[in-house]
Amino acid sequence: MARFFIHDGTSARELDVEAFCTLSPPPRFSWVHMDGRTDDVAKTEARIATIPDAARSAMMASETRPRCTIFADGALVNLRGLGEQLANDGDPLVSIRLWAEKGRVVSLSYRRLDILNAVIEEMLSGRLADPGDLITAVAIHITDALDPVIADLGDALDNIESHLDEEGAVSTRRHVAKIRAAAISFRRFIAPQRAAMERLMTAQVSWLEADDRLHVQEAADRCARMAEELEAVRERSALAHEALTDLRAEHMNRQALLLAIVALIFLPLTFLTGLLGMNVNGIPYAHEPWAFWGVIAVCTIIAGAIGAWFAVTNWLQR
Template identity: 35%
Template sequence: MSENRGLIFAYELDGHGGGRALDMDGVRAWRPGAGPLWVHLDYTGEDAVDWLDNHSGLDPLMVQALTAVETRPRSLVHRDGLLGILRGVNLNPGADPEDMVSIRFWLDADRIITLRHRRIMAIDDLRQAVAAGEGPARPGEFLSELADRLVGRVATVISELDDTTDELESEVVADQTTALRQNIADVRRVAIALRRYLAPQRDVMARLHTEKVDWLDETERLRLREVADRTTRFVEDLDAIRERASVTQEELNGRIAERMNRTMYILSIVAGIFLPLGLLTGLLGINVGGIPGTDNPWAFSIFCVLLVALAAVQVWVFRRKHWM
């Protein structure tokens, strides 16, 4: 079955970490008691929509929530099942990690239904683990594994962002170039974009381990609580990165302004020295009668010496007044 029809893959789990691959006909023929079903769908595909509407047995409101175009992280217990929407960093080729991809899922005692439109690396990891016989054996284990893998990839991105911030802080002290402004702005943009989804996802993770569903055992709840703690820590790290980037930006602006002020001060000193000299040369350069020294062959040399002496006096006065 091609991916654009909706079904990406499906497994009938054997309860020991492995599973038997199914096509869409196999998914439709599956019945509870045959082993937990994991079906992974592209929610924009025709077969996915048809199965969700007509064969999944899900409440229409749950189907609507799972296939919504715009989503934010959330969780909801409905009857004996759990609806969840989480976000993972976008590690697809050519994509920006902060453009986080949504993964939607419905879990109950017998089924795992996951939906996405763009590829999720954490789901690929779990698929490979099932194919190798080392995957989750039950829905509760699947949820804890998925949450852990999503957060693990976020950790990598935030660590790289933190390293970039450290480098920018060092470059501001050493280099102070205006080109750093764009790099600092990029760090702040990425941190803001990541926090936009991680902040509500932190709340979702904090609720998952307390949801009242029978198929989550104590070990899985403890693992979900650990994931929630890590997510909270990452949100705090993003806040710290934003603050550090803001401080770095202010430091850069201050240093650039200081350097510009120093340059303008030097130009002002030079202009102050040459202003009276220019006035004198301008007066003697007008082409009218009565200019003194026109008949004296030493007049130009004497005038140059006077200009140098005047400049020296100005420099002495500026130094006395601590202007230079």
């Protein structure tokens, strides 16, 4: 459900919708956060704020990408952070849409955002006293949460690269493919998020103070670093996948070579035993008591000679 917060210049508190709508005079700073899954967003927005039609449509869109659009002295800022994952939604990051103007922020999300409770705690503690404080808090909390997740992708790939071998190549290839897919999914939102923060940092709006711009710049720089790390993970994953594929092909070739050597050893023996096993008269020594052991000895000598030849010519090491 929608939550309503105000800061009167000295302290902050949370109100219900009726108390919020009847406040007089208006508070120094207010923040309304709506949950698109449970709130009647259009009705709530009509009661609490006057947002430009274009910004309202963008806020309520089902699909969003990180962006920052300036409307006179207001700004629409869409950001993405870690949050609730749905089975029917493949996006790894949850969007939060914020309309900011002097003295007021209206935000909307359709899935639970992990950093929301931390931002609310800062608001109620009185540390967020204007729209710039709130937006920079959201941006910094998002980058703080994303940083270790992206670092873990790189660490997992480091571990795979340091233990590349033929054992478990199939399962390792699957792990590498998952890491690469995650890196691509994250980078799809991290790169435009950096551009959105940089645009906000340079926005000519009265409510964004100098220290807010510095904090937004810091968040943008961290997004740039994460985007570079994700690009590196994507490229390294492709190389690791190719290396594992080559190892698997080499292993299969070695097994095929071994089977070929065994087949070549037994090929003349099969011919000899097949020839002597024909049910016709005239086979030499067919009635001699030592004939069976003689055939065994000849087969052993032939197999040993062929095996020795393979060993001398280094076929087993190819």
